[in-house]
Amino acid sequence: MQTLTVSPTATPAVRNTWRRFSLLRILLGALTVxxxxxxxxxxxxxxxPQPLRASWPSLLAALLCVAGYRLYMRWAEQRPMHAFSRAYAGPEVGAGALVGGGLFLTVMGILTAAGAYQITGNSGVTAMLAPLSGMVLVALFEEILFRGVLFRNLERALGSWAALPVSALLFGLAHLPNAHAGPVAIAATIVAGLTFSAAYMVTRRLWLAVGMHFAWNTMSDAIFSVPTSGHPARGFLQGHLSGPDWLSGGAYGVEASVVTLVVFAMASVALLVVAYRRGQFVTNAALLEREQS
Known part of the structure; x- marks a missing residue:
């Protein structure tokens, strides 16, 4: 178990210059993806025409997003894109899907036991297929932007301990324009951002977080048909959320439930413990020295 420590030779001037450069790289990375x-x-x-744009635009946008990130890493960062190492894609996406799906089923199990969710029917298996391309795009785009670009550069400038809450806060605030976004919804989204950043830290790759993000959204939208971040859904199961909004999440969906907030908080702690035990917590000065050596 280890944490990289700040070197006394790293002067404030060097650290301030590194912060400014990191901000520039964040803006450039955000633009390219x-x-x-x-x-x-x-x-x-x-x-x-509407009949010809069922799924492929989202999949094409996802591929171009990854290509933009690769271009950014090669041009601005001048380093290989280890975040999407092909050797780990299958196992880590699969593990992430199991974790993300498990988190969602835990939330729905608690809400069902509390009488806040009832299944009323189903729309057939084919109803699950329509949202999948959109879920692929959302998972890849948000993880590349918020973890691959934002968190990674903040971590270089500020260190892990500061980058975690700052990037999670920005992830939550980015969901403020969503319909029906209230205080609990934003708080739960902030904690979810912390969870996804912790998942990135565990492996230093994006596959695990992408799998978690995709599985959570797919379970919500394509399977349980509950609103996802304020967006209406119609998937396989047809159900009904009821009870106080702080419990069910209301029109925003279960992501505005205190149950989701608590479940994600517990997942964050577990993942951060794993990352810490693997020695994945770093400081800005340590990263700077590592890259200059």
Whole structure:
């Protein structure tokens, strides 16, 4: 068990310069991964007839998002894209899907036991297929942007302990424009951001967090058909959320439930403990010295 420590030779001037450079890299990274997604979805919506844009625009946008991240890593970071190492893709996406799906089933199990969720029917297995491409895009785009670009550069500038809450707060605030987003919803999203950052720290790759994110959204949207971050859903099961909003999440979905907040908080602690035991907590000065050596 170890934590990389701050070197006394790292002066405030060096650290301040590194912070400014990190901010520039965050802005550049955000641009290179966001622009392909925005342009692809805009062009598809305005120039492709509705019957011809069922799933492929989201999948194309996801591929271009990854390509933009690869370009950013090669040009701005000048380093290999270890975050998407192919050797670990299958096992880590699978593990992430199990963890993310398990977290969602835990929340739904508690809500069902409390009488806050009731299944009323189903729409058939094919109803699960329509949302999947969108879930792939959301999981890849948000993990690349918030963990692959934002968290990683904040960690270089501030160290792990400071980067974790700052990046999680920004992840939560990014969901403020969503419909029906209230205090509990934003708080739970902040904690979810902490969980996904911890998942990244465990392996220093994005696959685990992508798998968790994809599984959570897919279970919510494509299987249980409950609102996902304020967006309406219609998947396999048809159900009904009831009771006080602080318990059921209301129109925002279960992500605005205190049950979700607590479950994600527990997952965050577990993942952070694993990351700490693996020696994955670092400081800005230690990273700076490592890259200059």
């Amino acid at each position: 966001t622009l392909p997604v925005v342009l692809t979805m805009f062009l598809a919506q305005h120039f492709i």
